[in-house]
Amino acid sequence: MIYYGLSLLLTWVFLVVVAQDRQGLEIDTAFAIEAVKRAFPDAPNNYVPAAVNCPSTRPAVRGAKTLSPEEQSWLEKRRNNTIDPMKDLLGRLNITGFDINSWFAAHGTNASTLPNIGLAFSGGGYRALMNGAGAIAAFDSRTNNSTSSGHLGGLLQASTYVAGLSGGSWLVGSIFTNNFTTVTDITSQNTGDFWQFGNSIFKGPPKSGIQLLNTAQYYSNIYDEVSNKEDAGWHISLTDFWGRALSFQLINATDGGPAYTFSSIQDDPQFISGDIPMPIIVADGRAPNQTLISGNSTVYEFTPYEFGTFDPTVFGFVPTRYLGSNFTAGQIPSNDKCIRGFDNAGFVMGVSSTLFNQFLLQINSTSISPSFKKALTKILQDVGEDNNDIADIYPNPFYHYNSLSNPGANATTLTLVDGGEDLQNIPLQPLIQPERSLDVIFAVDSSADTTTYWPNGTSLVATYQRSLNGTGIGNGTAFPYIPDQNTFVNLGLNTRPTFFGCNTSNMTGPGPLIVYLANYPYVFNSNVSTFQDSTNNTERNAVIENGYDVVTMGNATTDAQWPVCVGCAILSRSLERTNTTWPSVCEQCFSKFCWDGTVNSTQPEGYAPPTTFSSLKVNGSAKLKRVGPLALLAALVTGASMM
């Protein structure tokens, strides 16, 4: 204990010395890498963005016509490194009549002809984090048993991009800022078990291991960090408090890692070498008092390299690392310094999930200091209750940039909100950009569209509608035809995996196949309320396990052919590109899992999938045996905590 305290103190002294040393100096990232080998606490002054000398090539806004040179050269490495995991995965998926080895022998030296895979994790608060975690665990070859027959482990290793939005950004952000850890490790007591949602965000994390604060200290820590930022002249919003609070749950570092930046992921050795996919976090632009629909939102993305948008309104990117710098008409004035540390990792996750800012407004704990309450009240007076979901990006990196089309070109602050506010709750925009040329997107939907908190396709409908304005806001993106939500419910497209865009000749341009994976009860009623603020570890694990089953169809117990069909989905665009004859099993898969164009728009009665318990009766004793203990667990937990 004494030793631990001492080493922490030394680490602290070390970091303070490093930070002070660095004021005004070129940042030496190699130094930070040596200090801690995860996403890195590389901000010059903890949570407070600070001035540094600009690099010799001064950061500037880049037009969005192409991918950044950094992303392009990263992609070359990444695409090559997906080949082996993809070959292994496809081999395990056992596609009858398809010779994996000879196909890879013929095409495997040219990564660009091979499948290019993206994963997308929707919003939906902690439900989305946990259901998405089950999916990512299923896709991760490092998860126990995930490479056995009937499972899908290796899909994560074969993917190029992993996008997250709101609750999904907590999942993606948490995994990538923690050295691309596994869901198993995050939830296992042996390795820290740092996803502790049993204590609500109002209470702060339990005092153990790396977390040293009681509730009152937790609030004063958050308050101090945010006040320091404000005192240094930065605009703050509720999102600053929210992002700090989130960090205590999602970033495995003392005090929620105030110096961890999202851009530091680009210095992770595994990322540099292209051994892991690229994380992308999504938020929407929204000015105060505006409302958004998918047809008029500007969708922004954060990657470790860049922040910005492909949308024709703004159509520009800045280096994520230098957010906070005073870009004017695309340039930082020559007498200005550059800013670092604005892209705090928790802040980025907070920006993507601002709908949950209102969690903070419900706080009613005696532990909260009057100054903390006063600070929140002041912000609310400034922005108004209706705009409490706004995150301030000040100065606006796109100030006087693309003035004719950029609606915020004359605003000194760029205001961003939760990525789901335009109803596009699955972060698909970054993944359907033609420049990224993805072939297939596994879209995990944990939305609460229905009154019973299950998804009903609303997010896909919103993205589809936006794509119809292909020369406008859609800007050349192509998206499969998507039927209305009544059809989703009437045909059960949200009760089993469904493919959209199977027939490329029906699409308005080259675009990926969408594998839609809607949250559905297999072993647990995972439709926990979006605004449930705490979840104990047994319920957490049950939702994760259910999420694993959603994407594997209960390890292929619900449909034995499912893993093969995942293989066909992965391969389909690539087979077309290489003029390869389809294995007949893939024809069967497509006739089973593709939406066949049927529409039934009559208003359904409502949507309530069978509960775990009745589905057990339906599915017979084999399933009962497998899920028995979990079903019992479910009964114990749901009764107590569903809202």
Ligand SMILES: *[C@@H]1O[C@H](CO)[C@@H](O)[C@H](O)[C@H]1NC(C)=O
């Ligand atoms: C990060 O993960 C890599 C690959 O698993 C491992 O080699 C490295 O030791 C990890 N670093 C830390 C600090 O845990």
Ligand SMILES: *[C@@H]1O[C@H](CO)[C@@H](O)[C@H](O)[C@H]1NC(C)=O
């Ligand atoms: C990717 O693989 C191809 C073919 O093996 C090779 O020519 C190319 O140099 C590789 N690219 C990178 C960045 O490793």
Ligand SMILES: *[C@@H]1O[C@H](CO)[C@@H](O)[C@H](O)[C@H]1NC(C)=O
């Ligand atoms: C592969 O599929 C074939 C036919 O569908 C089946 O007979 C065989 O047992 C499967 N192999 C494995 C390893 O699952």
Ligand SMILES: *[C@@H]1O[C@H](CO)[C@@H](O)[C@H](O)[C@H]1NC(C)=O
């Ligand atoms: C993995 O599979 C083995 C053998 O089938 C089984 O005993 C074990 O419980 C499984 N582990 C998990 C975590 O499912």
Ligand SMILES: *[C@@H]1O[C@H](CO)[C@@H](O)[C@H](O)[C@H]1NC(C)=O
């Ligand atoms: C969390 O951090 C602790 C202390 O650095 C470390 O021992 C543990 O392995 C980490 N857990 C995960 C899942 O990264």
Ligand SMILES: *[C@@H]1O[C@H](CO)[C@@H](O)[C@H](O)[C@H]1NC(C)=O
């Ligand atoms: C937003 O609307 C409120 C109430 O109508 C008004 O007081 C406020 O000035 C508006 N804010 C902006 C930035 O337009």
Ligand SMILES: *[C@@H]1O[C@H](CO)[C@@H](O)[C@H](O)[C@H]1NC(C)=O
């Ligand atoms: C977007 O469209 C909606 C509905 O037509 C409208 O209420 C809103 O003001 C528009 N917002 C913007 C930013 O144009």
Ligand SMILES: *[C@@H]1O[C@H](CO)[C@@H](O)[C@H](O)[C@H]1NC(C)=O
């Ligand atoms: C940013 O630069 C512009 C143009 O030089 C200047 O007018 C403005 O005051 C600067 N803003 C800040 C916050 O430094």
Ligand SMILES: *[C@@H]1O[C@H](CO)[C@@H](O)[C@H](O)[C@H]1NC(C)=O
């Ligand atoms: C919050 O605190 C106020 C008193 O400050 C009390 O009247 C109210 O009932 C509390 N609300 C909740 C939900 O506990």
Ligand SMILES: *[C@@H]1O[C@H](CO)[C@@H](O)[C@H](O)[C@H]1NC(C)=O
């Ligand atoms: C911004 O201001 C300039 C100059 O005052 C004006 O021409 C332009 O239309 C304004 N742009 C927007 C989007 O308001």
Ligand SMILES: *[C@@H]1O[C@H](CO)[C@@H](O)[C@H](O)[C@H]1NC(C)=O
């Ligand atoms: C689908 O979800 C939307 C958004 O919440 C809702 O308005 C609509 O009534 C739902 N429709 C069905 C059939 O569930």
Ligand SMILES: *[C@@H]1O[C@H](CO)[C@@H](O)[C@H](O)[C@H]1NC(C)=O
């Ligand atoms: C299409 O997008 C453009 C550019 O954002 C917009 O001006 C136009 O109103 C949109 N058209 C429709 C029909 O939504």
